[in-house]
Amino acid sequence: MDPDAVNGGERVPHGGEPESSVLDFSANINPNVPDGVDRVYADALASARRYPNDEYPDFRDAAATYIDCRRSDVVATPGGLAAIRLALECVLEPGDEVLVPYPSFGEYAREVRLQGGLPTFVPQAEMGSLGSALLEGVTAVVVCRPNNPTGDLLPRSDLEALLERCVDTETTLLVDEAFLGFTDEPSLATKGVDRLVVARSLTKLFGLPGLRAGFAVSSGSLGEAMETARRTWNVSTPAAAVGAHCMRDREFVERTRDEIASERARMRRELADAAQYTVSPSSAPFLLLDVDGSVDALLERARGAGIAIRDARPFRGLDSHVRIAIKNRSANDRLLEVLTDG
Numbered sequence: 325m326d327p328d329a330v331n332g333g334e335r336v337p338h339g340g341e342p343e344s345s346v347l348d349f350s351a352n353i354n355p356n357v358p359d360g361v362d363r364v365y366a367d368a369l370a371s372a373r374r375y376p377n378d379e380y381p382d383f384r385d386a387a388a389t390y391i392d393c394r395r396s397d398v399v400a401t402p403g404g405l406a407a408i409r410l411a412l413e414c415v416l417e418p419g420d421e422v423l424v425p426y427p428s429f430g431e432y433a434r435e436v437r438l439q440g441g442l443p444t445f446v447p448q449a450e451m452g453s454l455g456s457a458l459l460e461g462v463t464a465v466v467v468c469r470p471n472n473p474t475g476d477l478l479p480r481s482d483l484e485a486l487l488e489r490c491v492d493t494e495t496t497l498l499v500d501e502a503f504l505g506f507t508d509e510p511s512l513a514t515k516g517v518d519r520l521v522v523a524r525s526l527t528k529l530f531g532l533p534g535l536r537a538g539f540a541v542s543s544g545s546l547g548e549a550m551e552t553a554r555r556t557w558n559v560s561t562p563a564a565a566v567g568a569h570c571m572r573d574r575e576f577v578e579r580t581r582d583e584i585a586s587e588r589a590r591m592r593r594e595l596a597d598a599a600q601y602t603v604s605p606s607s608a609p610f611l612l613l614d615v616d617g618s619v620d621a622l623l624e625r626a627r628g629a630g631i632a633i634r635d636a637r638p639f640r641g642l643d644s645h646v647r648i649a650i651k652n653r654s655a656n657d658r659l660l661e662v663l664t665d666g
Contacts, residue, residue, distance in 0.1 A: 326418050326440030333438055336430035341632040349649045349659055350634040352503070352610045354531035354580055358573040361566055368565035376561045383559065386568035387539045391511040391524065399540040399550045400559045404502045404525030407540035409435050411521040412464070414549045415496045416441045420463035425451050427473060427639035429500065432466045445640060448474060452482030456489050464496040470503045473636050473647040475606025483512060491519050496546065498523065503608045505529040505577060506584055518544035528609065529580060530570040537567035584609050588650045591660065598664040609650045612636060619644060629662045
């Protein structure tokens with residue numbers, strides 16, 4: 325990490341409502357968690373009086389099966405963002421250029437800058453068509469799939485072609501798959517190619533943002549470097565145990581996908597019919613709304629009804645937008661009531 329960049333850095337705003345009495349649509353978190361989580365956590369807590377096994381064998385086995393990659397390529401991390409930072413720490417030197425999409429997750433540019441790197445912003449719609457000439461001399465490219473906050477999903481064929489070009493130009497491709505588990509799309513980690521890093525989060529799909537568990541997948545010398553560079557005992561015993569338990573619950577994953585897809589389609593129809601919003605297509609557990617009117621007034625109206633939604637204006641390129649998470653039907657009905665009747 326570059327000291328000068330840290331001294332001049334700043335935090336990035338995020339969703340997430342700490343007040344439990346507020347219905348939180350500002351963070352994209354599954355309202356449900358897999359069965360048995362409490363029991364697994366309690367059992368693991370009893371083992372937390374000893375250091376965890378720094379190899380994390382059970383967690384890595386579960387992760388490899390979960391997304392169909394090689395166990396040896398899995399690097400355990402305390403969340404998906406930690407996987408992103410670890411990857412950038414291992415590939416960037418001060419002054420290196422990184423292509424990042426916009427509008428997208430604000431932490432990408434921040435993490436690049438913290439390493440002394442230089443983020444170059446590329447429209448999200450153009451990420452799949454980056455040519456070799458543009459990639460020459462670029463140290464890394466970041467892709468968010470599905471993208472946050474737009475929800476669009478870069479076609480796998482485009483992503484695979486981009487990976488080939490990155491390999492040719494010796495550019496690292498970092499793919500953030502934090503929301504891919506909500507789709508039936510396979511992970512790019514199945515490719516097992518050098519120059520590729522896939523970051524996965526267990527926060528969103530399994531409804532456990534405070535647990536801080538995730539992993540990176542990378543092959544070859546870069547994967548070895550990341551495994552060497554990660555902090556010792558970087559995932560707690562309870563987080564590793566619960567994470568492994570969740571990743572093995574295939575029925576929960578399939579049920580969640582079906583429920584989110586159904587509710588997302590219903591909410592998009594009803595919000596579009598209200599004629600107050602332009603609603604972007606989405607493959608993620610959220611919808612991006614272009615507001616016909618005052619964003620501040622909408623945020624205030626929702627807050628007055630005990631609901632938090634995400635002000636999307638801090639995302640680069642958005643100036644009249646909010647983002648809403650997809651929750652269970654009763655909560656979604658309450659949000660629709662506020663958004664369409666106000």
